[in-house]
Structures are given as structure tokens and as C-alpha cells.
Amino acid sequence: METVIILVFVFGYLAITLEHNIKIDKLIPALVMMAISWALIALGIDDFSQWFDTANHNLMENFGLLGHEEKMHLMEETLLHHLGKTSEILVFLLGAMTIVEIIDYFDGFSTIKSAVNFNSRKKLLWMFSILAFILSAIIDNLTATIVLISILQKIVKDRDIRIWYAGLIIIAANAGGAWSPIGDVTTTMLWIGDKVSTGKLFVYLFVPSLLCMVVPTFIASLMKPFKGDLELIGDDDKPKNRYSSTMLFLGLGAIVFVPFFKVITHLPPYVGMMLSLGVVAIFAEIYTNSKFSMSQVEVGEAYTQDHHSPVHRSLSRIEMPSILFFLGILMAVAALESLGVLFGFAESLQTTMPMLGTELHGEGVSDLVVLLLGVGSAVIDNVPLVAASLGMFSEPLDNELWHFIAYSAGTGGSMLIIGSAAGVVAMGMEKIDFFWYLRKISWLALVGFAAGALAFMVTRTLF
Numbered sequence: 001m002e003t004v005i006i007l008v009f010v011f012g013y014l015a016i017t018l019e020h021n022i023k024i025d026k027l028i029p030a031l032v033m034m035a036i037s038w039a040l041i042a043l044g045i046d047d048f049s050q051w052f053d054t055a056n057h058n059l060m061e062n063f064g065l066l067g068h069e070e071k072m073h074l075m076e077e078t079l080l081h082h083l084g085k086t087s088e089i090l091v092f093l094l095g096a097m098t099i100v101e102i103i104d105y106f107d108g109f110s111t112i113k114s115a116v117n118f119n120s121r122k123k124l125l126w127m128f129s130i131l132a133f134i135l136s137a138i139i140d141n142l143t144a145t146i147v148l149i150s151i152l153q154k155i156v157k158d159r160d161i162r163i164w165y166a167g168l169i170i171i172a173a174n175a176g177g178a179w180s181p182i183g184d185v186t187t188t189m190l191w192i193g194d195k196v197s198t199g200k201l202f203v204y205l206f207v208p209s210l211l212c213m214v215v216p217t218f219i220a221s222l223m224k225p226f227k228g229d230l231e232l233i234g235d236d237d238k239p240k241n242r243y244s245s246t247m248l249f250l251g252l253g254a255i256v257f258v259p260f261f262k263v264i265t266h267l268p269p270y271v272g273m274m275l276s277l278g279v280v281a282i283f284a285e286i287y288t289n290s291k292f293s294m295s296q297v298e299v300g301e302a303y304t305q306d307h308h309s310p311v312h313r314s315l316s317r318i319e320m321p322s323i324l325f326f327l328g329i330l331m332a333v334a335a336l337e338s339l340g341v342l343f344g345f346a347e348s349l350q351t352t353m354p355m356l357g358t359e360l361h362g363e364g365v366s367d368l369v370v371l372l373l374g375v376g377s378a379v380i381d382n383v384p385l386v387a388a389s390l391g392m393f394s395e396p397l398d399n400e401l402w403h404f405i406a407y408s409a410g411t412g413g414s415m416l417i418i419g420s421a422a423g424v425v426a427m428g429m430e431k432i433d434f435f436w437y438l439r440k441i442s443w444l445a446l447v448g449f450a451a452g453a454l455a456f457m458v459t460r461t462l463f
Helices: 002-017 027-043 068-105 121-139 141-155 159-178 185-192 198-221 244-265 269-294 310-317 320-338 341-352 367-380 382-392 400-415 421-430 434-440 442-462
Strands: none
Touching: 002 027, 002 320, 002 341, 027 068, 027 320, 068 121, 068 141, 068 185, 068 244, 068 269, 068 310, 068 320, 121 141, 121 159, 121 198, 121 244, 141 159, 141 421, 159 198, 159 400, 159 421, 159 434, 159 442, 185 198, 185 269, 185 382, 185 400, 198 400, 198 442, 244 269, 269 310, 320 421, 367 400, 367 442, 382 400, 400 421, 400 442, 421 434, 434 442
16 A cells, blocks of 8 residues: 555656646646545555654554554544644745735835846846845745746746746745745745754855855856847836835835744744734735825726735735645655655665765764755655655754755755746746756756755854
């Protein structure tokens, strides 16, 4: 039965990879393989000889001796545990994405768009790469990618050129997300799981992440697609919203507040994100009502739509397919973890892989293992891989293993377009072909990944 469940995961993943070829949205195979995996576990629960204890991060010794009812009860508890952990991440993302949409409702990102007063392709590349690196650390790489590609679509006419920029935005956003606790879903997972702290993340990963962005951007700036000038789309005639700058800084500030809330209260980050969303929503409602009361004529295009409430409109515009995709993939990985498949894989890695460089901790996890996890994150998607690593290893808070995993999984996912949340959303927004990205962008991501990994190996010796 274990083999069947693994095959379900493999075929489901292939369907995700070949999304454009089979014309089926990736969230569908993700949800189907999650449901089938857990259904097979429930139907064949008596055939399994081992079960992974999520509380103690180890295999249960007496699982085979339990009765059917006890096994079913344990499975239900495990399923509820994984759903709770997954929901923490999803609710956090929902809050962050809603805040970004509220900012967009007030046209807050027009401040960034207005800064583009040049048409040099190279300058535009560096501007978007740097913005992606900085914004992804503040509003996470998924929402930063959504914002920047939205701005890109309002600036650059030619889609064939835009997808090149989108490829480099993915690399830069993933690099920027790796060194911030709210910058990437995978880093957030490690942070929520008390594996890394905000201060140590910056110390260990800022320089490697910066190199991971700078090296590919520099190489790309020498390539033909980024030489010469661009024909830019002119400004529209929509009146500027008087609250745009206020909501931009309020929204970004509210998201940045979340790590401080966690440190002060020791509550899960999604609680802080809900508080931030509530505060931003209050100001959004006040500003909207104020605008309506002053004049119905001067409200502008954004306010004459069917949603009077900016919160309702923002909730209707968030990337729900991505949220459901995360739900499916994380719960599917949880099924493999519960059966002890990932634990066994981790043990085989540690015993069969040769040591490369310094051992990360006393039990002998090598740099090569973590680098392979990074490369694997491009193939398996970095979210399930980090979910797997949480079940594989049991090192304490701020062990350098977790920081290397945060870097490898966060930036390694750039090597394939489906390997990261940023890549997945860019793929949807610009209809980027999987194989085009593989041919044109993947090697740049690999070079940046390698440069940052070498920098990490040097950086960790200094602290």
C-alpha cells in the first residue's frame, strides 16, 4: 500500500509539472493526490507496520501491535495535527495577500510605478531585481511577485520581453525571501516551527541571498534580451488616489510588524497577521467612507465598482488557487511523513551520502545532503520539501542546518518555475511555459544558487 501511495504522489506531481501540456490547473492534481493518499491510508491502516509520531519526530515502536480502532484514532489525530500546521501557514498567507490587495485597491503601488522614468532594459532589470529582493523580504516572495509582475504588465508592452523580466523577478524574489521570516512560505514554516529566529536568519543568510540575486542579474544584464531600450506603456488617465502613499506604508508596516508580535507574545505568526489585517482594514474602511461622503464624483474608477468595501473586494481578488495548491501539496507530503517514508529517506541520505565539507551537526548531515534538498526543491516544490525536512531532522532552534535548509529550499526552488510559490504565480500571470523557463532561466538560477551556497559556507564559519 505504501508503494501505491508513493506512486499517487509521483503521478500527481507529474501532472503538476505538465500543467500546460495536459491543460489541467496544478491545484487539481494537488488536491486529488492529497485526498487519495489519505483515503488509501484510512482503507489500509491495518497493513502498515510503522507510523511517524509527529510530536516526538520519531517512528512509533508499537504501531503494529495496536488494534484497528486505535490506529484509526491515531490517524485522525495525525490528520488534524497536519491540518492545523498547514492552516497556520495558509491563514498567514491569506492575511498577507489581502493586505497587499488592499494596498492595490488604493493604488498604493503607483508610487513604485511612477519611479520608472527611463526605458533602458538593463536599468529596468536591475530596478525590478532589487525591488523584488527588498519587497519579498517585507511582503513575502509570492505577493512581491504578484505586485511586481502587475506593475511590469502596466509598463512593458511586449510579452516576449516581459517573461524574461518575470524570470529574473522569480530568482530575486526567492533570494530576498530566504533571509526574512516572512519572506518565503518555506522560511515562514521554519520560523513558525521554531527552527530559526529573525536575527540569526539575517546574520546567516543576507549575504548569500544577496549574491544569489546579484550574480544572475549581472549575467542576464549582459544578454541580448536586456540590451537596448524598451517601448513603455504610458500612464493612464485614472486620477491618483490621495491615500495611495499612506496605505502603501501602512500596509507594508503592518506586515513587518508581525515578527515583532511573535517575539513579544510568542503566539503563532498568523495571529499577528490577522491583527495587522484588522488594523489595515479599519483605515481602509475609514478612508473609503470618507471619500464617499465628500463626493460621489471625485471618487475615481476604483470606487465605482460593485464592492463598496475595500476588504470585500480585496478578499475576492487574492490568489485562492495558490492557497488550495499549498493545501493539497502540504497535506499530501504529510501523508508520506505519517507513514514514515520521509523519515526513512532522511536516514538513508545520512548513511549513504559522502560528507562534503563541514558536518552541520553531530549526527553527520552533510552539506551535500542539504544542497541536494535545494536542488530537489526545484523538482518537488520547496514547500513540501521543507515540510519533509521538518519531519526528517530534529535539531534545535537556530542550528545552522535549518538556516542552510532555509537558503537551499528557498532559492533552489528558482531552478524550475514550479519549484516555488513565486514561480507558480508568475507562471499563471504571464502564462510562462515550463520548458521555456527550463531552457532560458534555470541555468541562471543554478549559478546564483551555487554562488550563495558557497557564501553561506564561508559566512557560517564567522559566527
